[in-house]
Amino acid sequence: MDVSMLQRTYTDLLTSLFREGILNQQFIELQQLQDENNPGFVNEVVSLFFEDAGRLITELISNFNQQAVDYKKVDAYVHQLKGSSASIGAEKIRSVCQTFREYYDKNDIQGCYNCIQPLKQEFMTFKSKLEALFALEQQIVAAGGSIPMMRH
Amino acid sequence: MDRGDVDEGQFPAGLRVLVVDDDVTVLRVLKTMLLQCRYEVTTCSQAATALSLLRESKDTYHLVLSDVHMPDMDGFKLLELVGLEMDLPVIMMSADARTNIVMKGIKHGACDYLIKPVRMEELKNIWQHVVRKKWTDNNRDLENSGSFEEGERTIPNNNANINNNNNNNNSNKRVAEDAEYASSVNDGAPDGSGGWKSSQKKKRCTVKEEEEGETESADPSSSKKPRVVWSVELHQQFVNAVNQLGIEKAVPKRILELMNVPGLTRENVASHLQKFRLYLKRLSGVTQHHPGLSNPFCGPVSANIKPGPLGRLDFETLVASGHLPPQALAVLEEELLTQNGSKQPIREIAFGQPLVKCGPPTSLTRQFPQSNLSNITMNPSLDMPPSFSSWPSNNDLAQIMQQQQQQQQQVVGSVGSVPQPSASLNVQPSCLVIPSSQQMNNFQLNDNTILANQSQQSQSQGSGFQTGSSTLVQSPMMLPSQSLSSLQGVNPASQNFQINQGSSIIASQPSISGNSSYTSVGPVIDYNNNLISTQPKNLRFGVGQIVDDGLKTMTAASNNNSFSMPGMMSGMMNSGVAVTGALVSDNNRQVRRNNLGFVGKGTCLPSRFAMDEIDSPTTLPNFSQIGGGDLVNPDNFGLDGQI
Numbered sequence: 001m002d003v004s005m006l007q008r009t010y011t012d013l014l015t016s017l018f019r020e021g022i023l024n025q026q027f028i029e030l031q032q033l034q035d036e037n038n039p040g041f042v043n044e045v046v047s048l049f050f051e052d053a054g055r056l057i058t059e060l061i062s063n064f065n066q067q068a069v070d071y072k073k074v075d076a077y078v079h080q081l082k083g084s085s086a087s088i089g090a091e092k093i094r095s096v097c098q099t100f101r102e103y104y105d106k107n108d109i110q111g112c113y114n115c116i117q118p119l120k121q122e123f124m125t126f127k128s129k130l131e132a133l134f135a136l137e138q139q140i141v142a143a144g145g146s147i148p149m150m151r152h
Numbered sequence: 153m154d155r156g157d158v159d160e161g162q163f164p165a166g167l168r169v170l171v172v173d174d175d176v177t178v179l180r181v182l183k184t185m186l187l188q189c190r191y192e193v194t195t196c197s198q199a200a201t202a203l204s205l206l207r208e209s210k211d212t213y214h215l216v217l218s219d220v221h222m223p224d225m226d227g228f229k230l231l232e233l234v235g236l237e238m239d240l241p242v243i244m245m246s247a248d249a250r251t252n253i254v255m256k257g258i259k260h261g262a263c264d265y266l267i268k269p270v271r272m273e274e275l276k277n278i279w280q281h282v283v284r285k286k287w288t289d290n291n292r293d294l295e296n297s298g299s300f301e302e303g304e305r306t307i308p309n310n311n312a313n314i315n316n317n318n319n320n321n322n323s324n325k326r327v328a329e330d331a332e333y334a335s336s337v338n339d340g341a342p343d344g345s346g347g348w349k350s351s352q353k354k355k356r357c358t359v360k361e362e363e364e365g366e367t368e369s370a371d372p373s374s375s376k377k378p379r380v381v382w383s384v385e386l387h388q389q390f391v392n393a394v395n396q397l398g399i400e401k402a403v404p405k406r407i408l409e410l411m412n413v414p415g416l417t418r419e420n421v422a423s424h425l426q427k428f429r430l431y432l433k434r435l436s437g438v439t440q441h442h443p444g445l446s447n448p449f450c451g452p453v454s455a456n457i458k459p460g461p462l463g464r465l466d467f468e469t470l471v472a473s474g475h476l477p478p479q480a481l482a483v484l485e486e487e488l489l490t491q492n493g494s495k496q497p498i499r500e501i502a503f504g505q506p507l508v509k510c511g512p513p514t515s516l517t518r519q520f521p522q523s524n525l526s527n528i529t530m531n532p533s534l535d536m537p538p539s540f541s542s543w544p545s546n547n548d549l550a551q552i553m554q555q556q557q558q559q560q561q562q563v564v565g566s567v568g569s570v571p572q573p574s575a576s577l578n579v580q581p582s583c584l585v586i587p588s589s590q591q592m593n594n595f596q597l598n599d600n601t602i603l604a605n606q607s608q609q610s611q612s613q614g615s616g617f618q619t620g621s622s623t624l625v626q627s628p629m630m631l632p633s634q635s636l637s638s639l640q641g642v643n644p645a646s647q648n649f650q651i652n653q654g655s656s657i658i659a660s661q662p663s664i665s666g667n668s669s670y671t672s673v674g675p676v677i678d679y680n681n682n683l684i685s686t687q688p689k690n691l692r693f694g695v696g697q698i699v700d701d702g703l704k705t706m707t708a709a710s711n712n713n714s715f716s717m718p719g720m721m722s723g724m725m726n727s728g729v730a731v732t733g734a735l736v737s738d739n740n741r742q743v744r745r746n747n748l749g750f751v752g753k754g755t756c757l758p759s760r761f762a763m764d765e766i767d768s769p770t771t772l773p774n775f776s777q778i779g780g781g782d783l784v785n786p787d788n789f790g791l792d793g794q795i
Contacts, residue, residue, distance in 0.1 A: 026269045033184050033272075041184060049177045079221055083247035084177040086269040097247075 003145035010136040011148050017129055018150070020092075022122075027089030028150055043137075046130055049088050056081045057123055064116055071112065075104045081119075092122045164279035165190035168212060172202040172230065173219035173245070178268065182217065185275050199225035203233060210238050214282045217266075220246035220253065228260045232434065235261040239289070241281040245270055261434075296423030382424060389413065390424060399432075 017023040027042075034041040060077045063070060082097035096119045103111030137147050169191050173179050179195045186193040194213070196202045199222050206213065216234050220227035231242045244257040247268040257265040263281040266274055382390070393410035394402040404422035411421070 026271075029185075029269075029272060030181065033181075033188055038184060045177060045180050045184075048180055052175065052177050076221065079247060080175055083219070083221075083268045084175045086247050087175075087178045087181045089269070094247075 003140060003143045006136060006140045006143060007145055007148050010133070010140060011150075013129070013133055013136065014148075014150055017133070021095075022090070022092050022126060022129060024089045024091035024094075026087065026091075030088060031149060043134055045088055046134075049084055049090070050127055050130075052084055053081055053090075053093070053123060054127075057120055061116060061120065064113070071104060071109070074112070075101065078104075078115075078119075090126050093119070093126055096122055162190065164283075167191040167279050167282065168214045169193050169217055169278070170202060170205065170213045170215070171195045171217045172199055172222070172227075173197065173217075174222045174224075175219070178219070178245075182270060182275070185270070185272050188272065189276050191279075198222070199227070199230045202230065206234060206238050206240070213240060215278060216240055216242045217278070218242060218244055220244055220248060220257065228256060231257070231260045231262055236431070236434065241285045243278060243281065296419070296426070386411075386413065386416075387424075390421065390428070394425070394428070 014023075018027075030042050030045060056077050060074055060081075063074050063077070078097050078100045082094055082101065085091075085093040085097065096115055100112055100115035100119070103109075103115065140147055167189075169186055171179060171182050171186070171193060173182070173195075174197050176197060179197060183193045183195050194205065196205065199218070202216070202218070203225075206216070216230075218227050218230055218234075222230075227244060227246075231244060234240050234242050241263040242261070243264045243266060244262040245266045245268055246253065249267045254265045263285065264278070389411045390407065393407040396410055397403075397406050402425065404418045404425055407425065408416060408418045408421045
């Protein structure tokens with residue numbers, strides 16, 4: 001693929017992520033923080049998130065699978081997940097966390113439960129899409145091109 | 153980055169921020185954003201770490217950004233501690249946008265509450281909190297030590313605030329002065345000294361005017377009273393007097409009489425009392441509800457319970473140390489029992505203290521009359537605008553409000569009824585007000601520490617942003633001799649008093665504990681009787697190499713006041729000037745950690761209370777420590793390892 005095609009693919013992917021609500025404005029803020037002094041910042045932070053959130057979700061799910069679910073603990077995890085997803089612009093994840101907490105506040109256990117699977121799903125989607133995005137970035141750079149920036 | 157490198161014209165760059173959040177992703181993002189704002193950033197993922205960082209070097213940071221939900225400590229607790237111990241502005245952050253939680257943050261003293269995701273624009277503005285706080289504090293102190301009488305005279309006309317800026321012409325003038333300086337800061341200063349430095353200068357100038365009694369002060373009608381240093385002994389006497397009188401009857405005049413300290417004015421006592429009351433109020437948390445009133449701020453009932461098993465202990469300690477009248481404890485205990493047995497909604501509390509319900513108005517409740525003495529409005533838990541009509545128990549609310557107002561007026565009345573001419577005792581400027589029983593030892597340490605401070609101060613003048621506390625120190629290096637004479641006047645027999653000698657000073661652990669004061673660990677008192685924080689300069693995380701500069705400065709200045717640095721270091725508790733080579737021993741270090749020094753203003757109360765275990769039981773509450781394995785400091789505010 002030549003560079004311009006890569007770049008187009010990249011832009012399309014990124015645009016679709018915003019359109020689908022997987023990413024939000026915060027992600028753009030992160031991109032703007034990336035510069036020559038701070039190359040790869042977005043990649044770094046998102047990778048951190050992958051790790052962190054992955055761990056949280058695993059904990060969360062294992063907690064949920066127990067006989068006696070400690071909802072308070074689960075809520076704490078979800079709260080943290082909400083904070084970090086919000087901070088990097090992972091909109092859908094954040095949104096599911098929000099929903100979960102609303103159910104929790106109303107002591108709606110079923111509602112809470114219904115959020116767990118979507119949460120995991122959104123995380124997986126987010127991860128794979130962002131990984132694809134980063135891979136494209138690498139290819140573009142390797143091909144000597146520059147990464148198109150989103151302007152919102 | 154060396155402080156000297158901070159470009160004054162780049163204000164607010166150079167702001168030193170400490171960020172606390174257990175989420176590494178968030179920390180990373182925030183750090184990058186803050187760096188983008190040209191602030192200096194230190195991050196930590198644990199509240200305990202943050203606290204120890206802050207305690208080690210109080211002047212290192214200007215601002216703390218903290219998450220609300222952290223596993224090792226509740227963010228609100230950290231907030232309170234930082235506010236009380238270091239008096240730094242704290243901004244809370246959370247993904248939790250619920251109004252009640254936000255309100256809780258504000259009540260606990262947060263300067264601001266940011267909802268995650270935190271955006272760059274928000275971070276760009278955080279410097280305002282630092283500047284605002286410094287100016288506000290400065291003004292408040294000036295008024296406190298200024299003409300209190302004027303403020304008093306207007307009391308009958310305004311039952312909201314006694315020591316009210318607005319009522320006092322003097323303070324208005326002073327505020328205006330500061331405002332002028334303020335604008336110069338904002339403009340990046342036409343004189344080229346914009347930025348953190350100039351705001352420091354301004355404060356120094358203002359304080360200086362007052363101290364030196366120069367007529368060039370824009371406010372000739374205010375009397376220039378020297379600042380009072382509330383040493384441990386002095387404060388102890390104060391507290392004893394208050395207890396003797398009973399907190400309700402503790403009016404400045406009576407307290408002053410009981411204290412019987414030459415040179416202390418009723419105004420000094422009054423302002424100190426105001427702060428003491430504030431402190432007590434915070435101690436009790438947001439607990440003053442009428443029993444029937446469900447707490448509108450509570451989220452789900454379970455979420456906010458903090459039943460500290462220590463709470464009882466804390467109060468007992470308070471009583472034992474004489475700071476709580478026994479009847480207050482009885483009331484608390486009773487309420488506790490009731491609390492546990494009842495199904496009433498649990499209140500939120502700041503520390504791991506028992507929830508104190510408001511029963512029928514008790515003596516304890518009455519201990520905390522609200523805004524009459526401060527500019528803070530009423531009982532924080534009741535601090536709701538009447539428009540919140542959706543709350544339950546409006547009737548109860550009304551009752552409480554009324555009750556509060558009555559209390560206000562009571563106190564107002566009582567204060568108003570004791571107009572006092574200012575004390576006619578002759579207190580020299582730059583003279584430490586020392587209770588007669590004061591031992592020399594304590595002050596030596598402070599003197600030396602001050603010297604260190606002085607030099608640090610002079611050094612850091614050129615280097616940008618400093619917290620308000622350190623800026624109050626303005627004395628030139630020559631002062632030591634001045635106060636030396638005055639101090640020696642007090643206790644010429646002291647053997648340890650050595651300023652102009654090369655020998656090391658102190659640190660007598662033994663003498664410290666013997667004196668049952670914590671000045672050894674103590675707050676630094678400068679020559680202008682300003683209680684200032686200890687040196688900041690023990691830096692970590694590469695936020696600056698002030699340590700070295702300080703060392704240089706001190707060495708340079710030591711021709712005048714040749715105290716031995718290393719010796720002093722070892723002697724210096726709570727010393728931020730614990731510069732590299734002269735690291736204090738572990739023992740001292742421990743002690744130092746325990747000292748919840750003092751940030752800032754002459755009569756700033758909170759640190760006073762933060763005494764440590766070294767002190768005699770007569771010192772202020774030593775809330776016992778808790779688990780929390782990695783807590784640095786088994787500390788006074790009942791640090792809780794649990795959330």
